[in-house]
Amino acid sequence: MRAFTVVTSKVLPLDRANVDTDAIIPKQYLKSIRRTGFGPFLFDDWRYLDPGTLEIDPATRRPNPEFVLNDPRHAGAQILVARDNFGCGSSREHAVWALDDYGFRAVIAPSFADIFYSNCFKNGLLPVVLTAEEVQAIFECVAADADALFTIDLPAQTVRLPCGRVCRFDIHPHHKHNLINGLDEIGLTLAHADAIKAYEAKRRREAPWLFE
Incomplete structure (x- = not known):
């Protein structure tokens, strides 16, 4: 598992609450248990205009130009920010695999579903819980400048916004130790x-x- 210490990156703003695991990785992709290769199917139903399966090459499908993941301004973002109750629904670990395989290192939200939250730590993805007001501030920063860089410092347990504001988050010492050491x-x-x-x-x- 990849270690997580400090990540500085653009942020992809997914302005939705109650994003469930079926939206993160739809059921037809659960047939694969390889833990890799799920990135092209992340947010599949929102991301593409055509239906997909494991047998269909995603490159042959039409991307939805209105979905944020297809916005070139956010290309390369390693941090995703969303609203309340991210990762609700079924307990599929594939949801974390898809986020990780796409390239996200962390997800920021005011709250997470318990099983999804636990699965993140087992796969090197950092779930950061901030207040709704702090999350709103991140959305506003990204809206003002899509290229703005944010820094998540796990040892310090902080998220630094481009304006200089520092938001602190809690994490269990066991989870923190494992992520920092890639365990x-x-x-x-x-x-x-x-x-x-x-x-x-x-x-x-x-x-x-x-x-x-």
């Missing part, structure tokens, strides 16, 4: 590899019949 659940287990090997060797000596 998912497998990585956390492997950190104890020596102790696991020592235990297995001890068990083999004490109960060799279990290994026959």
Whole structure:
């Protein structure tokens, strides 16, 4: 998993509340469990004018010029900002995979659905909870200048706006440690590899019949 420390980037403004996981990555793409390759299908129903499936090349479909993800002014943004209750709906982890595969490192919103919020930390995507007023300030900054750069500093737990305003956010110390060090659940287990090997060797000596 990629580590997250400090990210400076433009922000993509998704001015919608209650963005559910089916909107983030529709159900027809759940057949794939590769964890990669979902970026072209992110926000699929809003992003394209034609219906899509895994078998249809996204490059052959017509992009919706009115959807913010297709606005060239926001190309390359690694931070997404949205309204309340982002990631609601079903518990599909594919939603986080799609955001990550597209290139987002963080999502800022006033609130997140619990399961989506948890899935973010398992995949290196930082969910940042700010107040509705702070989120509104970010939207206004982007509307004034789409090229404005924002900095998310995870060690300091801050979001710095281009005007110099600093917004602070809370995060559980365990999640913070894992993101800064790029540790998912497998990585956390492997950190104890020596102790696991020592235990297995001890068990083999004490109960060799279990290994026959």
